[in-house]
Amino acid sequence: MTDEMKILILFAHPAFHKSIINRALLDAVRGLENVTINELYENYPDFFIDVEKEKKLLQEHDVIVWHHPFYWYSAPAIIKEWMDLVLQHGFAYGRNGFALQGKWAMSAVSTGGRQEVYTATGANHFSVNQFLAPFNQSATLCRMRYLPPFVTHGAHTITQAEIERQAAHYRELITGLRDGKYTEKDFENIEYSNHLTLTNA
Amino acid sequence: MHNQDFFLQALIYLGATVVSVPLAKKLGLGSVLGYLLAGILIGPFVLGLVGKEAGEVMHFAEFGVVLMLFIIGLELEPSLLWKMRRSIFGLGGLQVLITAIVITFVALAFKFQINRALAIGLIFALSSTAIVLQTLSEKGLMRNIAGKSAFSVLLFQDMAVIPILALLPLIATLGQPATLSESTLSKIGGMAQLPGWIQLLIIIGAIAAVVFIGRFMARYVFRLIAETGLHEVFVALALLMVIGIALGMDKLGLSPALGTFIAGVVLADSEYRHELETTIDPFKGLLLGLFFISVGAGINFNLLIQNPGMIFFFVLLLIVIKFIVLLILGRIFRLRKGFDFLFAFLLAQSSEFSFVLISFSKQNQLFDEKTSSMLLMIVTLSMAVSPLLLIFNDKAVTPIMARRYNKPEYDEMDEPENPVILAGFGRFGLVIGRMLLANNIKVTILDNNPTNVEVLRRYGFKLYFGDVTRPQMLEKAGIQKARMLILSMAEHDDALKVAKYVREKYPHVKILARAKDIFHTFEFYKLNVRSVQREMFDSANEMGATALTELGFSRYEAYRTARTFKHHENQITDELYEHWLEDHNRFIEETRRFSEQVSETLQAEKDYLIHESECAWDVDTLKEEALQKQQNTPSENDT
Numbered sequence: 001m002t003d004e005m006k007i008l009i010l011f012a013h014p015a016f017h018k019s020i021i022n023r024a025l026l027d028a029v030r031g032l033e034n035v036t037i038n039e040l041y042e043n044y045p046d047f048f049i050d051v052e053k054e055k056k057l058l059q060e061h062d063v064i065v066w067h068h069p070f071y072w073y074s075a076p077a078i079i080k081e082w083m084d085l086v087l088q089h090g091f092a093y094g095r096n097g098f099a100l101q102g103k104w105a106m107s108a109v110s111t112g113g114r115q116e117v118y119t120a121t122g123a124n125h126f127s128v129n130q131f132l133a134p135f136n137q138s139a140t141l142c143r144m145r146y147l148p149p150f151v152t153h154g155a156h157t158i159t160q161a162e163i164e165r166q167a168a169h170y171r172e173l174i175t176g177l178r179d180g181k182y183t184e185k186d187f188e189n190i191e192y193s194n195h196l197t198l199t200n201a
Numbered sequence: 202m203h204n205q206d207f208f209l210q211a212l213i214y215l216g217a218t219v220v221s222v223p224l225a226k227k228l229g230l231g232s233v234l235g236y237l238l239a240g241i242l243i244g245p246f247v248l249g250l251v252g253k254e255a256g257e258v259m260h261f262a263e264f265g266v267v268l269m270l271f272i273i274g275l276e277l278e279p280s281l282l283w284k285m286r287r288s289i290f291g292l293g294g295l296q297v298l299i300t301a302i303v304i305t306f307v308a309l310a311f312k313f314q315i316n317r318a319l320a321i322g323l324i325f326a327l328s329s330t331a332i333v334l335q336t337l338s339e340k341g342l343m344r345n346i347a348g349k350s351a352f353s354v355l356l357f358q359d360m361a362v363i364p365i366l367a368l369l370p371l372i373a374t375l376g377q378p379a380t381l382s383e384s385t386l387s388k389i390g391g392m393a394q395l396p397g398w399i400q401l402l403i404i405i406g407a408i409a410a411v412v413f414i415g416r417f418m419a420r421y422v423f424r425l426i427a428e429t430g431l432h433e434v435f436v437a438l439a440l441l442m443v444i445g446i447a448l449g450m451d452k453l454g455l456s457p458a459l460g461t462f463i464a465g466v467v468l469a470d471s472e473y474r475h476e477l478e479t480t481i482d483p484f485k486g487l488l489l490g491l492f493f494i495s496v497g498a499g500i501n502f503n504l505l506i507q508n509p510g511m512i513f514f515f516v517l518l519l520i521v522i523k524f525i526v527l528l529i530l531g532r533i534f535r536l537r538k539g540f541d542f543l544f545a546f547l548l549a550q551s552s553e554f555s556f557v558l559i560s561f562s563k564q565n566q567l568f569d570e571k572t573s574s575m576l577l578m579i580v581t582l583s584m585a586v587s588p589l590l591l592i593f594n595d596k597a598v599t600p601i602m603a604r605r606y607n608k609p610e611y612d613e614m615d616e617p618e619n620p621v622i623l624a625g626f627g628r629f630g631l632v633i634g635r636m637l638l639a640n641n642i643k644v645t646i647l648d649n650n651p652t653n654v655e656v657l658r659r660y661g662f663k664l665y666f667g668d669v670t671r672p673q674m675l676e677k678a679g680i681q682k683a684r685m686l687i688l689s690m691a692e693h694d695d696a697l698k699v700a701k702y703v704r705e706k707y708p709h710v711k712i713l714a715r716a717k718d719i720f721h722t723f724e725f726y727k728l729n730v731r732s733v734q735r736e737m738f739d740s741a742n743e744m745g746a747t748a749l750t751e752l753g754f755s756r757y758e759a760y761r762t763a764r765t766f767k768h769h770e771n772q773i774t775d776e777l778y779e780h781w782l783e784d785h786n787r788f789i790e791e792t793r794r795f796s797e798q799v800s801e802t803l804q805a806e807k808d809y810l811i812h813e814s815e816c817a818w819d820v821d822t823l824k825e826e827a828l829q830k831q832q833n834t835p836s837e838n839d840t
Contacts, residue, residue: 046764046766048761048764048765050768088820089820089822089823089826090822091821094822094823094826095826
């Protein structure tokens, strides 16, 4: 076991009151020690992001998780706004931007479609990982290691039992990351981070 | 009058004013009482600095009433006046009529002859325009329902002075076989000899002349003078017009006050209204003060010492009669819940016109020397007591009324378990209330303005009349089971009081508060009420953004700038609060409050940059770096 890591979950759901899956996922990791949940829509209902506060939060954590539903194959708008404003040149990237160097980054997304439709022959033509390329490359530009995403598919048809199972996996993954259970090697050659917990389950 | 005499007099009057009035205000007695005390102080009985000429001064100072009515006229547009016709003629007319009749009968009971009794009735039916209006504006009651009603009555009384003046000589001959002597007739202003229809024509003609002058000529002349840019000429013109109208009316035997009032109304919608108002206002203030002082100086304490019991008895009797008539009429005219009492206390004194009417009656041999000085004494004392009556109303009657009317009358609460209590449903609360109701949130709304309550009930709002500062009222509104109390009322001190009480007694209730300014915000913070909204900040901030947009900022840029400014303001507020906590005992006078706030804010602002921080979308450092890279490795193709 390596050192403990601090996890920052940047959560964005503009209609959280209607959310079932993401509420269950978030509740599963809420209140965990060394896990900070930053609900962006709740904190910045008018998109007026407190950049200095966000930068400080980033510096205080080791793993950054963008947790949101998949909207138009990407994130809800506030995540983009957050990236535009917080990932500053000279702070997160650029010749003098080393603040995030060596941290881990990850996406935790939920999609309406099943995994089958996110294939070259499926209706969406591309895989979730392909759609997440901007996050991947942004993390890389910021000198972070981008981990495979934690994905919940079939949000519209998922059963309560499946939701609970999925929430438990999420909790397991997050606590595992926090407790330094995983090394970079564990994330190699897996499509989703779900696999780490699924194999253990 | 020699120059020196004049200046000496001015010195005495002004000195007395400067000493007494602020003192009286500090003691919570109001300026009128201050002036009266100043008058008593310099009068023959105490310091003896002024003597017989006080009467003359009073006569001169009555012009202050004329100026006051002119200014009031300026604030009343004709349409507004038309709306008040019911209360002017109904309430005012009945008040004069009934009071005069009752007092006449009382006077008869005291063995006055019928004609004298009638004269006394008419004289005492009037109330003091000067005192009441001064009090109303000082206490901010001009827009209060009781204040408006009182004003209507005074307006009617001012008009009634004219026929009363005409009637007195006729009354004097009642029961006397002798016909009117020429000298009597000539004294009533030269109009009474004429046939009735001509009198009427003259009155109509005079009013028409005033309207014509105000409507067509005055504007033209004012513009001419204003264009010269000489302010003092404008002042002279304004005074000239008012004095001219007053003199003209006086010559015709009409009320100068009424004449200038009409002139004021006619000019109310002219573009020179504010300029006129500010020009005349200081003259009005000084003259009215002078008037009150001369009333005080005119109190004949020797007479008082000779018959103290009798005089006080009559003063009391007069006030009681007037009060009861006013109270009953007030109720008939739908003044309720303490407003009837305020209305009655406001008008329970006798009028400055009574001085004129009494001396006029004396000239007409209605009263002998002794009776008239007695009557003058009663008038004076009733005026002097008047501010005390209002203090009594504030301190003793209002609390009782508030308690009484918190007992359900029509304000039985049928849904006391609403989660939200909204206290104050004026301009501020209305917005909140509408938004909550539109989202199906049940709100119990409390407001202390009965007219508001009735109007809004008609639109289906569940609204209750009540004073939230009464704990019982809150309890009846269901504070025990409420989740939230929104203090949207404009009475800032009351809001604090309620917040404090609810914090202690019902700590589970979330409090949202409207604050006046930054210091008021701090008071709430101190009670651990953190959801405070400064009533002006956000709309001003929005307008600032609009200004930036109009000045060429893109709309989003202006929006961001305003948001940044607000964010920064919140930070500063928190910071200043810490300072404030450290030495909030420091005495901040109300007048210094604002400048204090500005200077503290600006000082704190120096430590911040209120511009968009370097997190913007287009960053200079990025460009620089890209350019340098290009120079170093021109062949490399960078993103």
